[in-house]
Amino acid sequence: MLVAALLSALCAATLAVADPRTAQIYIQPLATSTKPEPLAEISYDTLSLDATSVVAYEAPELPETADLVRIGLYDPKSSRWISGTTVASADNFSKGYSPHLLLTVDAQGEVLSAACKGVRVDAGQTRDFGPQAAVLVEGKGKQPDLNKPVVLSPEGRKVEEQEKTFLQKYWWMIAIAGFLALSGGGAEK
Template identity: 70%
Template sequence: MRGIAFLSALCAAALVQANFHTAHIYIQPVENSESPTLLAELAYDPSLTTSSSIISYEAPEIPESTQLVRVGLYDPKSSSWISGTTVASVDNFGKGFSPNLILSIDENGEVLSAALKGVRIDAGQTRDFGPQAVVLPALKGKQPELNKPVVLSPEGKKVEEEEKTFLQKYWWMIGIVVFLAMSGGGGEK
């Protein structure tokens, strides 16, 4: 009996275990040919897009002449970008803005692209001024609603359907009329 309880507790613990992935976000000035530098490391659970967090964040050292930066996943070993990149203004790191790092993931939890968005801070509303992580899953779009298919003859011409007669369309109304006629009228006194 104790073995079954232990086994069920073990199965429940396995189900509760989260499947966290990590992503290393890099930043590179667009105007300069400098190599990308690590901006942040994010942890996220693909099944729960609300459970994302920033493990580490390093404020970037951006030269003053820089206007735009590239943000994405970068592989330092192969010196290539491994995800879709986005271009953002350096104003997203300015005073009064909190950087939001946005990850777009596919149905398997793999990162498709990374983006950066500066969100204006209202000191009266929030005390959380640090960077935030947002995970956007790729969702299947709405499918079109189609009418009935067109029927073609063996020659490839459209087959015209016969129009139903009045009796074929409204045969059930005859039963209602007969029922009302038979049940109508009361007994005489």
């Protein structure tokens, strides 16, 4: 009985840590006024980025007049884009190219934007021709190292700092030299 309770608690903790999500990516040719169509469904976990995979992929049927496509997350119910979109060339989906999808997510795992890049496939070098996915988690950037703040006078002018005198800078060296001079030596026999 105790073992079963311990095992179920362990399973619940494991499920609480793993937070797999899915994102439905849409594509829309810019030259025409067609509605966005599903392109791919990506499963990802912000804690384990290696587990990112393409669950479903439909090669888009683009009109010959389409040079550019819009890629992002789209809500068909409200007919609006729900993430940042990127514009890519329609050549990324032509024969001989493998689409590589990139999701940018925030720290909570919500998708901020989606992008696609066509990578040329060399049949002699690789056997992985299918679409691939990667997730980029947004992080806080490095903060600049700032110097001392600028001090302004009540009139708004920069206050000039007075340079220290020789005694103010090196008083401690003079004190050490004086101590050595006074304590050195000793009585001779």
